[in-house]
Amino acid sequence: MRVGLDELYPPRRLATARRAAAAAGLDALLLSPGSDLRYLTGYDAHPGERLTLLVLPTEAEPTLIVPSLERPAAEASPAPATGVRIVDHSDGTDPYPLVVAALGQPVGAVGLADRMWAEQVLALRAALPEATQRLATEVLSELRVRKSxxxxxxxxxxxxxxxxxxxxxxxxxxxxxxxxxxxxxxxxxxxxxxxxxxxxxxxxxxxxxxxxxxxxxxxxxxxxxxxxxxxxxxxxxxxxxxxxxxxxxxxxxxxxxxxxxxxxxxxxxxxxxxxxxxxxxxxxxxxxxxxxxxxxxxxxxxxxxxxxxxxxxxxxxxxxxxxxxxxxxxxxxxxxxxxxxxxxxxxxxxxxxxxxxxxxxxxxxxxxxxxxx
Incomplete structure (x- = not known):
């Protein structure tokens, strides 16, 4: 019998990841399309030049930032059931202030998706100049290595x-x-x-x-x-x-x-x-x-x-x-x-x-x- 997506992508993963990020000295995880984003939300996001980013602060609610034209796909995915708030941005607007707002407070260290595009890494560095950038795999690899x-x-x-x-x-x-x-x-x-x-x-x-x-x-x-x-x-x-x-x-x-x-x-x-x-x-x-x-x-x-x-x-x-x-x-x-x-x-x-x-x-x-x- 085929396993259900609700079993594969349970909401508790976000809370587990937040605790693990805090224990590792990170203030937030910032995850672009890829397997880490899907692991935490079930959303198989399309990678592209338009920013899609899961903002997972240790001290604030998780936010999934998506292009407006991809909001229907995000809403149809398992992501809403995990408790993430979805925020969209229109073509021609700068999405990086949405990242700063979603973090809720200044951050000292963030974990970035391992395979995030360089242009997004640099844009986040500019938007969060005081934040040290580390790899999210420091946290998520340990969560993913043992399969449920x-x-x-x-x-x-x-x-x-x-x-x-x-x-x-x-x-x-x-x-x-x-x-x-x-x-x-x-x-x-x-x-x-x-x-x-x-x-x-x-x-x-x-x-x-x-x-x-x-x-x-x-x-x-x-x-x-x-x-x-x-x-x-x-x-x-x-x-x-x-x-x-x-x-x-x-x-x-x-x-x-x-x-x-x-x-x-x-x-x-x-x-x-x-x-x-x-x-x-x-x-x-x-x-x-x-x-x-x-x-x-x-x-x-x-x-x-x-x-x-x-x-x-x-x-x-x-x-x-x-x-x-x-x-x-x-x-x-x-x-x-x-x-x-x-x-x-x-x-x-x-x-x-x-x-x-x-x-x-x-x-x-x-x-x-x-x-x-």
Whole structure:
């Protein structure tokens, strides 16, 4: 059953964020369109040159400043139910005095959305010359890193939707078709399974599979070639999917590739099995990496083991060497080791998992065995 937006975006998040901002020494959070704004209000705001800004003071009511022409969208979103006051500004007027008014009093430090446009950062600096600017992620990352049960449900819905696309791969992926042709079919299927937006489609055949972020090309897929398919999108809830499987098109792969895939499969399974509360993120990375290194392929594993996922496709926690953070229940992230040999082939297996109170739950449930189509 699909989780409701009122469960995903509860009003208490604003109060929690205000307390956390105050504890961090901030007088307010100033959030432009993006995942932080959506996390707190449910409003999937359009980013543009017209100012949209959530003003969340620690000592005054929250205000959502929007362009007049976007006020209907803001009012139709979950934002009003969270208790924010909506104020609009017309084209040709300066919206920054509205920010000063919404703050209610002089401020000494504000937290800005991490991906706020530079022109807005500078305009806020001019409007609030006495305020120190810091990153809102200092506060919000800690709130977002542990997913609530409704958020896990939303991520599971996203995982099931992208799994349904992978199950149909035999309809599109065959020798003679180009990577781009297959990707076009996949993108249509991502939308058809309930995603609101296609975020990325990687179809990387043969030697192109050795580039982790290849994308697609007009190169035809060869008989027996390995094909890395990494796909993801955003659901109407705002939560993301991301899943990679490796296929063999229309024939038998080389013995060398089959050996490499067996190593990769063992590494990915070991990484998933290592997830439990209290285990450090870097330990999970080391677990997958050690399996690949033991096979003499350590240099072919080019990236971290995983990244967090939620309203952003990449967010905390990052499963990477040097991240000593202990995993906690509710943390959601990918386990996606890869083996990439330039000019030859590549392979990756990716599942989204959630750390539970006693272990791990895979949100992608399709087989991780090598699939021959």
């Amino acid at each position: 049960p409704p958020e896990v449900t939303a991520l599971a819905e996203a995982g099931a939707a992208i799994d349904a696309v992978h199950r149909r791969m035999g309809e599109w992926l065959r020798p003679g078709r180009t990577e781009a042709q297959v990707a076009t079919d996949i993108a249509a299927a991502i939308r058809a399974t309930g995603h609101a937006r296609v975020d990325f489609v990687i179809v990387a055949a043969g030697p192109n599979g050795a580039s982790p972020h290849h994308g697609t090309s007009d190169r035809p897929i060869g008989v027996g070639e390995p094909v890395v398919v990494d796909i993801g999108g955003t659901m109407p809830s705002g939560y993301r999917s991301d899943c990679t499987r490796t296929y063999v098109a229309g024939g038998r792969a080389s013995a060398e590739f089959l050996d490499h895939y067996a190593v990769l499969h063992a590494a990915q399974r070991a990484g998933v099995a290592a997830v439990r509360p209290g285990v450090r993120a870097e330990t999970v990375d080391a677990t997958t990496r050690s399996v690949i290194a033991a096979a003499g392929l350590g240099d072919a594993f080019l990236h971290r083991t995983g990244h967090g996922i939620g309203l952003d496709g990449h967010e905390e926690p990052y499963v990477v060497a040097g991240n000593s953070r202990a995993l906690e229940p509710g943390m959601a992230f990918s386990i996606e080791p890869g083996i990439y040999l330039a000019g030859r082939h590549g392979a990756r297996i990716e599942d989204i998992v959630v750390c539970t109170t006693d272990g791990v739950r895979r949100l992608n449930t399709t087989s991780t065995e090598l699939i021959t189509l």
